[in-house]
Amino acid sequence: MIEFVNVTKIYQRGAKPALDHANIGIEKGEFVFLVGPSGSGKSTFLSLVLREERATSGKVMVLGRDVTRMSRWKVPQLRRQIGTVFQDFRLLEGKTVFDNVALALQVTGHSRSDIRSMVPEALSMVGLDGKEKRMPHELSGGEQQRVAIARAMVNRPQILLADEPTGNLDPTTSLGIMSLLDHINRTGTTVVMATHDDEIVDQMRMRVIELRDGSVIRDQDRGVYGGLR
Numbered sequence: 277m278i279e280f281v282n283v284t285k286i287y288q289r290g291a292k293p294a295l296d297h298a299n300i301g302i303e304k305g306e307f308v309f310l311v312g313p314s315g316s317g318k319s320t321f322l323s324l325v326l327r328e329e330r331a332t333s334g335k336v337m338v339l340g341r342d343v344t345r346m347s348r349w350k351v352p353q354l355r356r357q358i359g360t361v362f363q364d365f366r367l368l369e370g371k372t373v374f375d376n377v378a379l380a381l382q383v384t385g386h387s388r389s390d391i392r393s394m395v396p397e398a399l400s401m402v403g404l405d406g407k408e409k410r411m412p413h414e415l416s417g418g419e420q421q422r423v424a425i426a427r428a429m430v431n432r433p434q435i436l437l438a439d440e441p442t443g444n445l446d447p448t449t450s451l452g453i454m455s456l457l458d459h460i461n462r463t464g465t466t467v468v469m470a471t472h473d474d475e476i477v478d479q480m481r482m483r484v485i486e487l488r489d490g491s492v493i494r495d496q497d498r499g500v501y502g503g504l505r
């Protein structure tokens with residue numbers, strides 16, 4: 277599903293690599309935590325999967341294609357198959373919950389009748405039935421993140437990338453978001469989540485890939501945040 281073969285990313289000539297000959301393979305249906313100190317390369321990994329950045333060397337395979345060689349016009353097609361969720365939710369403040377989710381379907385060319393049925397389905401999946409007409413500022417942080425997850429999932433992507441999705445949430449709310457991501461994973465979506473949230477990682481016991489200075493220093497099944505204990 278995602279395979280990094282000897283991937284190096286150097287942003288500026290002379291700078292030390294953000295990823296340094298990284299080899300990482302993620303199979304369909306896996307749930308993976310990416311951990312490591314600030315600056316270790318987690319966001320860079322996610323940017324390379326999305327082809328927001330291009331690898332300096334090595335091969336980045338996503339859904340069977342080498343995205344380092346992909347022509348620019350094919351990139352939107354790639355991104356349609358990948359949902360993304362961020363720490364800061366990134367909702368459109370002037371639009372209702374319904375419209376925030378609907379927008380993701382409009383850009384992929386869905387009909388109005390599809391949108392009328394698919395948006396409530398996605399909102400129901402994240403536990404937000406009946407909140408269609410709310411504005412983002414009328415929702416709690418946890419609810420806003422649920423809207424962002426509904427938006428990411430409404431096109432039924434094969435991969436969900438989450439960059440610190442619980443970073444702005446309290447521990448209880450974070451757990452709710454995690455059980456939602458776990459549910460999404462169990463229904464077949466491959467989930468990759470970059471996080472600093474040690475409690476969550478320790479609780480979930482999923483695969484943990486640890487980066488340091490752009491290198492993979494640990495890859496552990498049913499792992500914990502801080503390495504072997």
Ligand SMILES: Nc1ncnc2c1ncn2[C@@H]1O[C@H](COP(=O)(O)OP(=O)(O)OP(=O)(O)O)[C@@H](O)[C@H]1O
Pocket residue numbers: 287288293294312313314315316317318319320321
């Ligand atoms: N757009 C960019 N231009 C130049 N350097 C960058 C850019 N993005 C990241 N870097 C550098 O690449 C390295 C890895 O950064 P990256 O954001 O991938 O780390 P991270 O593990 O996601 O950190 P954090 O946990 O703080 O989000 C850092 O040294 C960072 O300064």
